[in-house]
Amino acid sequence: MTDIIDELHWRGLIALSTDEQALRAALAAGPVTYYCGFDPTAPSLHMGNLVQLLTMRRLQDAGHRPLALVGGATGLIGDPKMTGERTLNAPDIVAGWVERIRRQIEPLLDFSGPNAATMVNNLDWTAGLSAIDFLRDIGKHFRVGRMLSKESVSARLNSEQGISFTEFSYQILQGMDFLELKRRYGCILQTGGSDQWGNLTSGVDLIHRVEQESVHALATPLITKADGTKFGKTEGGTVWLDPEMTSPYAFFQFWLNSDDRDVINYLKVFTFRTADEIGELEKELAERPAARTAQRALARDVTTLVHGAEETERVEAAAQALFGFGTLQDLDARTLGAALAETGAPRVETGDELPTYVELFVQSGLVPSRSAARRALAEGGAYVNNTRLDPGTDPEARPSHDDLLHGRWLVLRRGKRTVGGVELA
Template structure:
């Protein structure tokens, strides 16, 4: 087995852990059974969750055994948010999301061999538990003074909103998960984000009290971006793993547009490339930032990992075609629609079959400030319709120009794109 602790440290994936020497020894004596939990508080996981999934994947590749826990029980409660109570979702909705989240996690793990992964649902050991049993068998081991000292709880207690007993109890449920997985699978390591450290240690304390055993926790740092915006967010919202919620094209573009100041940490956190290759890409970013070699490599690796090689090839082709390096008509309709959804766009109706002049359309999607500016752009040779230069100031598209019978793709100069959807 590789020295996985050194590997995780080099990648910046250890924010805090229990006794490092004991953890190294446990890995060396392994295999270690490790779990990470994912609550179905939405119909899809997002990039923050991907950090955890890939960290556990690294542990499996190093010879250890992963348990992927989907919180059918904890997802009904929700861990405490920093500012306000969570909305409690309908149990039927949560059950559906459990299936969706599980299906997203499974492709990242191997379910064969001596360290095969196992998927678990904490509803299996909580739904039959009575309130009296829960309080007698689990609750008695928790001390309220320690519970209120947890960072997430303390922030809420000092806020105007306060905290409900429901969310206050979340750490007990997560601690019980670790105990149950210790008993059922011999699980001795839990991973999560550093904002979950209080919940991680709740399980450690519970196992020590109930079983007299020492177990481990490892937390990854919360990723931040150099420009001060939240990692995994765009103007359109979170970057989801579900292709229906964030298109593969938008997913690819997120990585392709990564700030040079962020790309090193992104590579180390997400890429499975060898250290030497990552360091070479880091050097390339310093020496030739305009080539964006690191961003391109990471975008292709992660789009392939999350959405598959075919989807990655499709979005790379779309990215090229939008800028005149391929045929738009050769793109499948779904990929093109996903790519165009990221552009300034407008929707028009053409019931009489006649479409507005291209100058009007350029102004409509805000590629130019006015129709007169659009005509000047056309006259100067800087306007394109479906990658073909517009020849005349009064040029007017026809229905034959619609890509997939639906879209007109407009471009001003080399980089400014817009789209018109024709109903």
């Protein structure tokens, strides 16, 4: 595909556009400077943000110039949520989150070369702006009736919580960002999620009123799951890009566990594999679904993009080792701990003497009772640190402290597929 709009359509990444044919012509004539904004309303970006970052990278790879805006100003307010008023965070907290998010964005865009990305912060042009100047120079161009019609605003107006003037004014600030970036960098395109469409078009309308020029907005669809559950969520909560908030192991497992009905769509959205490569994976999925080749390719690609190739190798090695196909002793403490956390390994308080094997299997949740633990041991189906316990082992025997991995963990397995573990303290 030589046309970036055609590629974005094939990948399912265009939900809305202000004027697609005009945008297609502008991109063909290019290069086009475009931007996407990321508000620091949390310490980390999440999966929805990753859709935007990878869309930005596709446009950059097609020869266009990205501006990554981290909203040091808008992050102090937050765009309106459907569910209620946002908690306003202190300026020093938001400033810290700005730096964390900048570091997450940097590896995903190219900041060198003829179409190098530029990082911008809207606090640079709002911090010194007085309320009077803001109202006179920007606010006068917005019509309240149009602002009230925005979906996020109208939904809140009809709710019990209502909406504060602070959140109501968010779309004005985002519109001002687009105007400022056009003046400073010649930016003529803003991208974002379809749930942000009202805010995206605020900037388009403002520039038309102030500069008498037409610019563009392009929105990606919200990613959904075939089973109806929310994308980017697990039982443990949101899947974050920050490795301290979602471990690389848990991140890898999130993609590896993708439903067969979703995985091809995810490959299009979240990887840079070609149509031919994805077509081969789709064929493999149809012929040998149990092999989960497509899911494994997806997990490897996205984990490598976000956390790097070395981290991906570590988490794959951990997954293999947990099921007896690798050496547990070679795993670093952080990766092993994250892997066991995904199995639900409990923390077991011990004294100088470790629990018996029977107690350990019960406490890990791998068996429902002491009698079931004795039976697993007698049948040769009990493993500790990938070593099978001899069926003749005394059920009341105990592991030694030397058996503890990194002085803390024991990996337990019942049979070939049921893995658990305990953290001993």
